[in-house]
Each structure stands twice: as C-alpha cells, then as structure tokens.
Amino acid sequence: MQVELNGKPFETDAATLADLIDAEGFEAPCVATAVDGIFVPRATRASVSLTEGLRIEVLSPMQGG
Amino acid sequence: MFYGVNLKSRLMLGTAQYPSPAILAEAIAASGTEVITVSLRREGTGGTAFRDLIRASGCRILPNTAGCHTAKEAITTAHMAREVFGTNWIKLEVIGHADTLQPDPFALVEAARVLCADGFDVFPYTTEDLIVGEKLLEAGCQVLMPWGAPIGSGQGLRNAAGLETMRAHFNGVPLVVDAGIGAPSQAARAMEMGFDAVLLNTAVAKAVDPVGMARAFGNAVEAGQMAYSAGLMPPRDMASASTPIFGMAELA
Numbered sequence: 001m002q003v004e005l006n007g008k009p010f011e012t013d014a015a016t017l018a019d020l021i022d023a024e025g026f027e028a029p030c031v032a033t034a035v036d037g038i039f040v041p042r043a044t045r046a047s048v049s050l051t052e053g054l055r056i057e058v059l060s061p062m063q064g065g
Numbered sequence: 066m067f068y069g070v071n072l073k074s075r076l077m078l079g080t081a082q083y084p085s086p087a088i089l090a091e092a093i094a095a096s097g098t099e100v101i102t103v104s105l106r107r108e109g110t111g112g113t114a115f116r117d118l119i120r121a122s123g124c125r126i127l128p129n130t131a132g133c134h135t136a137k138e139a140i141t142t143a144h145m146a147r148e149v150f151g152t153n154w155i156k157l158e159v160i161g162h163a164d165t166l167q168p169d170p171f172a173l174v175e176a177a178r179v180l181c182a183d184g185f186d187v188f189p190y191t192t193e194d195l196i197v198g199e200k201l202l203e204a205g206c207q208v209l210m211p212w213g214a215p216i217g218s219g220q221g222l223r224n225a226a227g228l229e230t231m232r233a234h235f236n237g238v239p240l241v242v243d244a245g246i247g248a249p250s251q252a253a254r255a256m257e258m259g260f261d262a263v264l265l266n267t268a269v270a271k272a273v274d275p276v277g278m279a280r281a282f283g284n285a286v287e288a289g290q291m292a293y294s295a296g297l298m299p300p301r302d303m304a305s306a307s308t309p310i311f312g313m314a315e316l317a
Contacts, residue, residue: 006107006108007107026108027113030112030113030116030149031108031149032105032144032145032146032148032149033145034141034145037137037138037141038141039141039144039145039148041144041148042148057107058107058108059105059106059107059108059145059149060105060106060107060108060112060116060149061103061104061105061112061115061116061119061149061150062103062104062105062106062112062115063079063080063081063082063083063089063103063104063115064079064080064081064102064103064104064105064128064129064131065079065080065081065082065102065104065129065131065216065217065265065266065267
C-alpha cells in the first residue's frame with residue numbers, strides 16, 4: 001500500500017505505525033509521530049493500522065529558535 | 066519564576082543557524098543560559114549528535130512550535146514535543162504572516178487555551194498588545210513573550226514605549242522579550258525596563274564570533290537585570306552639576 005511518509009509517497013507492507021517505525025530504522029524512543037495531523041503517542045503506535053493514503057509524520061529534535 | 070522554576074540566568078538561547086554543532090555547544094556554555102529552545106523536524110542528518118548535544122548542555126529545554134500557522138498544527142506539534150523532550154514547557158508560536166512572522170493572536174489564544182487545559186506550561190510568542198496578553202492569561206498562560214521586533218530582524222525593541230506599557234500593565238507576570246533582539250545593548254535595555262528575561266537566537270548564531278557574542282549577551286542581560294534591581298535614576302530635562310559648587314576656589 002502507499003502512504004505519505006514525511007511528505008513523500010512511500011510504499012510499505014507494515015501493518016501498523018509501530019511496524020513502520022521499526023522497519024524504517026527510526027529510533028522509536030527518540031521520535032514523535034502524527035497521522036493525518038493528529039498526534040499518536042508512542043504507546044499507541046502499535047494499535048494504529050496503516051491504510052492507503054495516510055499522511056504520516058515522524059519528527060526528531062532539531063535546532064530551533 | 067517561570068512556571069515554578071527560578072532561573073539564575075535570564076537569557077534564553079535559540080539553537081538554530083550556528084556555524085557548527087561545536088560552536089553551538091560553546092556558545093551555550095559561554096552565554097550562561099539555563100534554557101535553550103529547540104524544534105521538531107523531519108529527521109535529517111546529525112539527529113543523534115544534536116540530541117547528545119542538548120543533553121550534554123545541561124540546560125532546560127523549551128521546545129517551540131515554530132513554523133505552525135494554525136492552532137491545530139501548533140497543538141499537535143506541542144504534544145509531539147512533550148513526548149520527545151519530556152517537558153510540559155512549550156514556546157507557542159502560531160505565525161500569522163509568512164513575511165513578518167507576526168503571531169496570529171486569535172489562533173494563539175485558541176491554541177493556548179487548549180494546551181493550558183491539557184497541562185502544558187505555555188510560553189506564548191505574542192505582540193505587546195495588552196488585550197491579547199489579558200486573553201492569554203485568561204487562557205491559563207503564566208508567562209507572556211512579547212516580540213521586540215520581527216523574528217531574525219535584529220531591530221531591537223521596535224516599540225519600546227509599548228513594551229514599557231506592557232511591563233507596567235502586567236505587574237507580577239513574568240514577561241520575556243522574544244525575537245528581534247540584535248545587540249547586547251538592546252537586551253540590556255529590555256532588562257532595565259523590568260522584563261524578566263530575553264530570548265534570542267540569530268544575534269548570537271550569526272555573529273562573526275558566536276561564542277564571544279553569547280558571552281556578551283550573557284553579561285548584558287545580567288547587567289540590565291542588576292540595573293533594574295538597583296533602580297535607575299529618573300531622567301531630567303536640565304543639567305544638574307554632579308560636582309558640588311560648595312568649597313570651590315575663587316580663581317577668576
């Protein structure tokens with residue numbers, strides 16, 4: 001299925017958001033996630049099933065002012 | 066007191082735009098700051114190194130919602146930041162216009178209300194407008210952060226009279242001048258006016274020597290704070306000789 005991962009079209013077989021985070025090598029404890037503009041807490045990533053076209057954001061600490 | 070936290074240094078420092086991570090780390094140390102601002106972005110290069118750097122700084126983290134243009138975006142970003150950084154502190158920015166980076170006060174108040182109710186300690190980036198300030202306090206904010214000038218402009222305290230009025234109006238409320246500070250003298254002036262802290266980034270990051278400038282700002286903020294505590298003399302319209310006339314020799 002195709003989803004949008006950090007703004008880019010992305011093909012994945014991952015069943016859940018947690019699976020996608022693992023499969024893509026993100027450091028699960030160090031990133032924050034949102035799906036379709038809604039925050040998904042770390043603890044609930046495994047219960048978010050991925051479906052076609054979801055907009056997924058995986059964010060990390062960066063420099064800011 | 067900023068949400069129950071006492072800060073010795075009243076300089077809050079942004080972490081963006083430095084020539085290198087090493088210079089950022091040195092600048093943080095040289096400034097004496099205890100609070101650094103950070104953001105959340107799509108993972109690029111150097112993510113792990115940056116996480117280590119902010120941890121090693123020993124500073125309290127003030128995550129921002131920079132770049133958000135709606136209350137919804139800012140609220141989602143705040144929740145993501147709380148989880149990643151493990152703090153309720155959030156520098157709430159809801160930008161109203163891409164050119165001026167002026168806050169959208171309506172969306173700001175809306176987002177502040179939601180976040181305060183959700184247990185966040187909100188530091189709202191606002192203007193010197195008194196009514197917006199009142200609405201932010203009603204929404205649950207315990208700190209206000211009026212701009213000095215547009216973000217990154219280095220123009221200093223563009224509406225100094227308005228900021229003075231704000232300081233007088235919100236007696237007892239911690240106020241931080243955030244954004245637009247370009248020189249240590251401007252930071253010192255904000256502190257002399259009775260502001261509780263100054264938050265800046267570009268003026269240090271884009272200096273020829275960011276570490277030296279960080280130190281200069283640290284000292285200026287401290288000097289301004291000491292001056293406010295010591296009580297400035299009231300200005301006079303006329304000259305008034307400081308050396309006594311009494312006892313002067315007749316030499317004419």
